[in-house]
Amino acid sequence: MVSVDAVLLDIDGVLTIGEEPVMGAVDAVRWLRDEGIPFRLVTNTTRRSRRSVAARLGGLGFAIPETWCFTPAMAAVSRLGEMDASACHLIATGDVHRDFEEAGIELADGEAPVVVVGDAGDRWTYDSMNNAFRLLVGGARLIALERDRCWRDAGGLALSAGPFVAALEYAAKTTAEVVGKPSPAFFRLALTDLGVPAGRAGMIGDDVETDIGGARSAGLVAVLVRTGKFRPETLAKAPVAPDRVIDSIADLPALLERGV
Amino acid sequence: MVSVDAVLLDIDGVLTIGEEPVMGAVDAVRWLRDEGIPFRLVTNTTRRSRRSVAARLGGLGFAIPETWCFTPAMAAVSRLGEMDASACHLIATGDVHRDFEEAGIELADGEAPVVVVGDAGDRWTYDSMNNAFRLLVGGARLIALERDRCWRDAGGLALSAGPFVAALEYAAKTTAEVVGKPSPAFFRLALTDLGVPAGRAGMIGDDVETDIGGARSAGLVAVLVRTGKFRPETLAKAPVAPDRVIDSIADLPALLERGV
Structure with missing residues (x-):
């Protein structure tokens, strides 16, 4: 005990x-x-910023300060700091980008030393996959906010970030660092x-x-x-x-x- | 010798x-x-039917009968025959679907015993990945026409079928059968x-x-x-x-x- x-x-x-x-x-x-x-x-969760996580909980009756909420995006920001990376190419959805912006990380469309991948739903397209792939082949590192297989939405099972991380790893012959x-x-x-x-x-x-x-x-x-x-x-x-x-x-x- | x-x-x-x-x-x-x-x-190639492959070669000066051209789609049709599968859910582009239709294979949007995946370019979306994933979780088998990492198009490196096959394998905890x-x-x-x-x-x-x-x-x-x-x-x-x-x-x- x-x-x-x-x-x-x-x-x-x-x-x-x-x-x-x-x-x-x-x-x-x-x-x-x-x-x-x-x-x-x-x-x-990689679909909400820390602030949104706290706000949602508040709406359900849990009074919890925003700063007590830890998400994979916070872990990614911390890891980017350790890597001395001031910019990243982020593929995520919701308002997760806020956690990066508020930490002073530049969100780059093009060149970036790190590709950060979360649960991105419809933001996964052939073009967005290709963009990320080309950055990785050019030497960018791959950070996965999580690598779950799927979650259950109203329409049934839906893919999480994991399968797309696996796709990018296979394409670029690399291994993602999972921070969640x-x-x-x-x-x-x-x-x-x-x-x-x-x-x-x-x-x-x-x-x-x-x-x-x-x-x-x-x-x-x-x-x-x-x-x-x-x-x-x-x-x-x-x-x-x-x-x-x-x-x-x-x-x-x-x-x-x-x-x- | x-x-x-x-x-x-x-x-x-x-x-x-x-x-x-x-x-x-x-x-x-x-x-x-x-x-x-x-x-x-x-x-x-998984972007052209057998007929298109022969026609393209003819245009470049190679007079080669259509029936001498073997593509992964032909191999998939042969494999579906061995599996007694009369329908499949096909994710591919170009006119590859012809090789299946001409062999009498029904191309199903919904339920199908086999998911067949080729180089599909813009046909890869979050929705098309989810559809394939749900069929696989429901028991469908996964056939990959090929599992190359990428090819070089006019705009640079572009993802082939391989990364998407890897994504579906990861999501559904399955292993694709590569027929090409x-x-x-x-x-x-x-x-x-x-x-x-x-x-x-x-x-x-x-x-x-x-x-x-x-x-x-x-x-x-x-x-x-x-x-x-x-x-x-x-x-x-x-x-x-x-x-x-x-x-x-x-x-x-x-x-x-x-x-x-």
Whole structure:
């Protein structure tokens, strides 16, 4: 039994499902704040800026400061800083570009030292793929905000960034650096902000690969919820087992009170 | 030294470069016909029907019967026959669809047991990728007419079918069956038409992987030309060495006369 000093929470499938909060999730988050247990949100969404993520949560009853929300775009900005890159060619949708612009990263249509790829929906065209490919062949590096296979929209399964990342890797004979979950660097970004070492923090997620596998690689205590994309057969086949499994985020207060 | 009874010829880079015949190529092909040496063309183009391939060659001075032209679409039609599939979902461009229609294959927009993917240019959109992905997740099999990385068009490097095949494989956790070169079955299709065993036939091509590697796997005598996409460094790094290297197709008559 480990007692944790802070927690990281996934959003989709843990706090929310579609455009509804998970039952008990609003109370669980309020409990964390009331108890003074530090937490941050780590989401793999690449269709919204940090500001939009916080605004959406606010609309669903979660009062969470924008600066507590960590997205792959934040991780990419951090990585671009490490690489001394002041510009990138971004393929993403929604208002994700804001996170780059507000960090002073120039978004280049043409030449750029780095191609950053997210979930881009209709922005994927033969031309946009070719543009990215030509930059990569010219020596640009490839950063993937995430490399999920698909997500479920109203019309059924829809492709995420992963297949397009795989296409560009194949075309340019390169390997993308994934900055979203399950990259340990992404978890560390949120932990650094919390000022808590990985071994004293818990990660609560619904994805056995990105949340649980990633958290374990980063040294966190990994807690799987049985909501969102949870499926018993996926858990049975998971290469990395969670430290704990709870029915939903509503059970988090009890878990933390008795020790994870 | 081997004497061969028949030859298979690649088209692009061997007989033609862009919209011009390779110097001496028209004479070399005429020599084959005059000498009564049986030959067939095996091209990986997936943007033209067999009829268009022959018509284009005719316009460049090569009088070659349509039925002597073998394309990946012909190989796909043959494979669909083996699979007892009377319909497929085709993503390709140009008039490639003709080869399927003329063979009695229904081209389905929706449900189909097989997804057939070629070089499709602007027909690749987020929607067309999603449609193919959903069919594959539903159990359809994936046939790739080819899986080249790119080709060089007027505007520079342009993506071939390969990257999109890689994307669909990643998304649907499947593996495509490649029916064009370097698939041995493709070479066998042309050899069966010639009635010549592989060991008595030569393959003349400019690509060390699809032509030379493929021909050697199929048991043919592999002859590389130094035209088209030939590069000395690519030959040096080739996993499979050609049996012979000649400067161009113009040297084929001399090679065949003295024995390969």
